[in-house]
Amino acid sequence: MKEPLIYELSVTGREGVKPPALDVPESDLPQELLRDDLPLPEVSEVDVIRHFHHLSHKNFSVDSVMYPLGSCTMKYNPKVNEVAARLPGFTGIHPMQDEETVQGALYIMHTLQEDIKAIGGFAGVTLQPAAGAHGELTGVLIMRKYHLDRGDTKRDTILIPDSAHGTNPASSSMSGLHVVQLPSDARGNVDLDELRKVANDRVVGLMLTNPNTLGLFDEHVEEIAEIVHGCGGLLYGDGANMNALMGIMRPGDLGIDVMHFNLHKTFSTPHGGGGPGSGPVGVAEHLVDFLPGPIVTIDPALSEEELPYYTLKMPAKSIGRVKSFWGHFGVIVRAYTYIHMLGTAGLRRAAEHAVLNANYMLSRLRDVYPLPYDRICKHEFVLEGHLPDAPDVHALDIAKRLIDYGVHPPTNYFPLIVHEALMIEPTETESKQAMDYYCDVLLKIAEEAKTDPQLLHDAPHETPVRRLDEVKAARKPHLRYEH
Amino acid sequence: MAIDMQARYLKSHEWARQEEDEIIVGISDHAQEQLGDIVYVELPEVGDEVAQGEAFGSVESVKAASDIYAPVSGVVTAVNEELEDAPELVNQDPYGKGWMIKIEPSDPEEWDALLTPEAYEKVVEEEA
Structure with a gap:
């Protein structure tokens, strides 16, 4: 469901805060600082609480989903x-x-x-x-x-x-x-x-x-x-x-x-x-x-x-x-x-696991997604999000389809030296089960790309808003809220 | 991929065409295809000096921002102001309405160092 803007919840005359009675002498504000119009939302406390509570549930964060955004090291924040x-x-x-x-x-x-x-x-x-x-x-x-x-x-x-x-x-x-x-x-x-x-x-x-x-x-x-x-x-x-x-x-x-x-x-x-x-x-x-x-x-x-x-x-x-x-x-x-929670040995283990996890995922995906630089990787790896048998499907389509499966897409179109790059960094905090799920989904999407490419072009299907028009947003941006 | 047979090219996918005493510059059809939908073009001002092989502006698409390099050295005599409101012209008509700048060249010999259409086609094939 689309969440209205807080301005759209505004009802003239509704108040969320009752200021205490004035207990100092009243004085006029300087004339030049007065304005006729102050377009703030008029909402009650419960309107505000529900609005932001709903928004917080839509947050797609590392506390809710696997978030292997390459280069960003989205590890869990203890x-x-x-x-x-x-x-x-x-x-x-x-x-x-x-x-x-x-x-x-x-x-x-x-x-x-x-x-x-x-x-x-x-x-x-x-x-x-x-x-x-x-x-x-x-x-x-x-x-x-x-x-x-x-x-x-x-x-x-x-x-x-x-x-x-x-x-x-x-x-x-x-x-x-x-x-x-x-x-x-x-x-x-x-x-x-x-x-x-x-x-x-x-x-x-x-x-x-x-x-x-x-x-x-x-x-x-x-x-x-x-x-x-x-x-x-x-x-x-x-x-x-x-x-x-x-x-x-x-x-x-x-x-x-x-x-x-x-x-x-x-x-x-x-x-x-x-x-x-x-x-x-x-x-x-x-x-x-x-x-x-x-x-x-x-x-x-x-x-x-x-x-x-x-x-x-x-x-x-x-x-x-x-x-x-x-x-x-x-x-x-x-x-x-x-x-200090990890200590010297713990820090080293974290790095080792970050590298091991990336290589594990790479080994599960490399036969399906093209790997332009074929080496043992460190903490992340870059695949091509463009499959030989699905020429019309692009990295962006794969990224958007991942959202339907409840995981965050990897970094895409970066680095520029890889065509249609998908840059995956699981970090040490993901379990084998979480990584297996992510790999299973990517392999399934590769199948979908061949059998039903339109499904990918139209993704995401399960989000409050569907595929956003990023081109229009950049060419004709609305930079101010208009009533 | 379309190639303008009247133009010369840089490896970095800019084209240059001689029009009377000026050189008109844009990016190739291959470049616009690779960049995807272009959302912003940053160009120099008339009177600015540009040097062969050096960046004079940039194009931004949804995917990436890339520098645009000058095929020849000289002074900018015109910029395509239409691109400010309609960057999509670079996608729609890269060799025509999507032109970027005109240069009054300072060294006529630089033109000869540019790639012929045939040589540029090979560069693109090798990249693929």
């Missing part, structure tokens, strides 16, 4: 994270408070900085960036400042493989740099010959997503680091796919100089509408001074034995602030909780 983040000691503090009165909160931030350093193999970490792409922007600005600080002013180019995350070129352009795209070779690795051709003294750095958006670990990552460092550039790691590596391999050990982490992916904090995100950035020793601040550090002068005193500091050559106050603190508490 509820213990929420318990921790709601503790009054965290919710009742204010960022303007004297640091002496928030030592517990600073302890959490400092510990998370140390945890991320240990997981990534880095010398310094900032928790400030508010999202993954914000972390990228921060990382690129750090690389830029590093070169400028050395007096190397001619570098203006960032190299980005075509298997990288789509935000990488945007972050580089936002930093005023010129982007050169690198092709992939037949195994889905960065094409080393092409890299050698463009690795010169104009290069600020290379942004490597590893595992890349094909879910493949670059087999030449150490050679890439050598070539990039050889021309004086820095190696950036896009940590969005860290879920395949945590506890197994430290990116810093591979020669990655700077990397962002997505707490809302790898470390199980809420995503999408449930955000906000958080994109801490880790750096190697030579970049520590350029980190945005403030960073939580221990002040030895004020510390007592076994009782460190935490303080906020700006690094010496910092690129400055990238976020007001101390980043997304509530998200930091959730990520801290996740890491």
Whole structure:
């Protein structure tokens, strides 16, 4: 059933709130601030409750369905994270408070900085960036400042493989740099010959997503680091796919100089509408001074034995602030909780299971859906959503049909280097039963594509609204509610 | 897939046609087919300079956003303003009403480096 907008429930004169009687002298509002029309819905309390209760039931979220949205790492968000983040000691503090009165909160931030350093193999970490792409922007600005600080002013180019995350070129352009795209070779690795051709003294750095958006670990990552460092550039790691590596391999050990982490992916904090995100950035020793601040550090002068005193500091050559106050603190508490509930061994097991799950699903689907890069995958894999015996059926049709079976579609049409891409990332939190159901459904849809393609073209059939006209929505958008 | 035999091409699927002293530029029928329904076209302004092989604008479809590369260097003398309200013209008539910009070329020799229709057809076949 279609849910009306709250404006459509409005009845003139109906009230949901009765304000108390006026107990101060009445005064006129300034004339220039008065308006004749204020189109707010007039509804009762029960109207509001029912309206939003209905909407909440329509939410297609990771708490209700399997949600293998490749590249997004839609793992389950453990509820213990929420318990921790709601503790009054965290919710009742204010960022303007004297640091002496928030030592517990600073302890959490400092510990998370140390945890991320240990997981990534880095010398310094900032928790400030508010999202993954914000972390990228921060990382690129750090690389830029590093070169400028050395007096190397001619570098203006960032190299980005075509298997990288789509935000990488945007972050580089936002930093005023010129982007050169690198092709992939037949195994889905960065094409080393092409890299050698463009690795010169104009290069600020290379942004490597590893595992890349094909879910493949670059087999030449150490050679890439050598070539990039050889021309004086820095190696950036896009940590969005860290879920395949945590506890197994430290990116810093591979020669990655700077990397962002997505707490809302790898470390199980809420995503999408449930955000906000958080994109801490880790750096190697030579970049520590350029980190945005403030960073939580221990002040030895004020510390007592076994009782460190935490303080906020700006690094010496910092690129400055990238976020007001101390980043997304509530998200930091959730990520801290996740890491400490799992512990070192648990983090490694989570990564192992994420990789195992992806390979299990791949092995069940690969004979039916074309697999353009045929390798053992990491935490995700990319199939073609276009079947040889069903030429009129596209990835979008398959994605929409999945909704009828009560599961969330995978990412589609990304990465661009795969035709009609379906990018599947089950994460470690799905059981074999849940993955088997998803595979059974995908195999059934492949049959339907051959026998009844119209069924797929018309999907979804079971949702409150049917297939939306995405083209019309983009070409002729209605951006304001009209009565 | 239609190929305009009067045009020259880039590997990245732009076409260029000589019209008097100007070069008129758009994207190929193959490109519009691959992109699907185009919902937005971002173009430069008249007077802007473009360089061969460098992006001068972008097309957005429901699936993806892609840069459009200049087949030759020069100054933009006209842009197809109709595309602002009717980006679907690129899908309907890529070699005609879906044209994007006109360039006054600065280096006539660049034209010779472009792909002939036959060579472009091979590029598309190899991609498939």
